[in-house]
Amino acid sequence: MKRALLLDAPGEYRIIDHVPEAPRAGQALVRVFAAGICGSDREVHDGTRPAEYVSYPLTPGHEWSGTVEAVGAGVDGGLVGRKVVGEGFRNCQVCERCRNGDTSLCTGGYDETGFTRPGAFAEALTLPARLLHVLDDGADLRAAALLEPSAVVAxxxxxxxxxxxxxxxxxxxxxxxxxxxxxxxxxxxxxxxxxxxxxxxxxxxxxxxxxxxxxxxxxxxxxxxxxxxxxxxxxxxxxxxxxxxxxxxxxxxxxxxxxxxxxxxxxxxxxxxxxxxxxVFGAPSAAWAYAVRAFRTGLLDPAPLITHEFPLEEYARAIALVGSGDPKVGKVLLRL
Structure with missing residues (x-):
């Protein structure tokens, strides 16, 4: 049994026992190491995110890093045990925009981990394996939790x-x-x-x-x-x-x-x-690949931006810091 944070409605959350979804064909189960909290997560918590971009009840969390625990049919078994990060947009891969490489402009409708699908404020996360980006074995998973905002900037x-x-x-x-x-x-x-x-x-x-x-x-x-x-x-x-x-x-x-x-x-x-x-809204797959490459080569160093880390049970303290305006508050992480 694992734990997850469930936001039943804006401002109403609880820590629940969580049985992660077993990976089906084409999917992977990831043991989450750390999850970042950003302004969008604060909007989800406060209820200020536009209704078409969030679905309650919800486990938030779209910035994360972790290790693959299991894979479903059709997925390379060599992924098990590898450190990874993952794209959030569940793009359709078949529309004109996706086929053009603009996966963040998918016309199949908005669908994103941590907003319309269960996210990473949980000890485990199941998602399509095609969205994963594999990191080096020695990668710092703490810093890697910032690769989602890094992909946006990329x-x-x-x-x-x-x-x-x-x-x-x-x-x-x-x-x-x-x-x-x-x-x-x-x-x-x-x-x-x-x-x-x-x-x-x-x-x-x-x-x-x-x-x-x-x-x-x-x-x-x-x-x-x-x-x-x-x-x-x-x-x-x-x-x-x-x-x-x-x-x-x-x-x-x-x-x-x-x-x-x-x-x-x-x-x-x-x-x-x-x-x-x-x-820019989100990041296409090419930008994710760019960000991961920059991280791997040392061009990108997100670690100094992390100022606060909390266990899942201290979510209330963590979310209060985000958007507080305190210049001493940088990136806030939940450690799972």
Whole structure:
């Protein structure tokens, strides 16, 4: 018998005895090592996530790492005992977008581990084996729990196509922002600015390659200066701030997901300044492969971003820290 957290409704949870689903054909059973808590999990807990993107009762958890315990028919038995992470989107693999490689744009309908399917706030998780990405035997599973947000940032980096010598800005210094700095610094930019109202938090990006940090209120002098701006904050005005930082003809990639009521981007400004704006929601399989490769080679080091770890029984303390605004709170993990 294993344990799992069950969220019966927003704010109503309990720790239950959990008998994991035995892996059927094409599936794998994973013993979860650690699961990260992000802003989306806080939305699920609070009941603020749009209804079409969550299904209660639910075991949350979409950022995780673990070890394969068993596999179903048709799955390579050599996976058993291997360290893994796994994609969240249950893409159909047959629609036009999936066949084009855009698996995060699957037209088969939204379906994701930890939101519409049981997630990793449990000691065991069953999912399609095709979604797994195998890690090295010596991989740090604690750090690997951050490979889901890393894949999101990898998707943004692939869209951004940063070039050596460009001026780049990152709006937001949370987990996504810190990971974005690591990916973008690898492109050897001439300048890599991080913008966040929490200067103490922003300064944590300097060892990762940031060359300067500014609070949003001090960016007027550098607006219109950056070839590429990657927005990661998901704050009310961060998308607008990102477009203002971009130069004429510049590129903007939006990765943050703000709540309803966020400031809209001026379409006239977009047209007159000829900006290219892309957005990210989740990550396609190619971005997952990129993130895992970067982790394996040491280009990506998520471990320093982890500041708090709790057992499953202390979920209430863990979820309270996420979104608290405390600059000393980075990535919060549940250790299973």
């Amino acid at each position: 998707s943004a980096a692939m869209m951004a196509r940063a070039q050596p010598g460009e001026r780049i800005a990152v709006v937001g210094a949370g987990t996504l922002g810190q990971l974005a700095v690591q990916f973008l610094a690898a492109a050897s930019p001439a300048e890599l600015l991080v913008v966040d109202p929490r200067l103490e938090r922003a300064e944590q990006a300097v060892p990762f390659g940031a060359t300067d940090v500014l609070p949003p209120q001090d960016t007027a002098a550098v607006e219109g200066s950056y070839d590429l701006v990657v927005e990661t904050a998901g704050a009310r005005g961060s998308a607008v701030s990102a477009t203002r930082l971009a130069r004429r003809g510049g590129r903007v990639v939006l990765t943050g997901l703000p709540e309803p009521g966020a400031e809209g981007i001026d379409p006239i400004a977009l047209a007159m300044r000829q900006l290219t704006v892309r957005s």
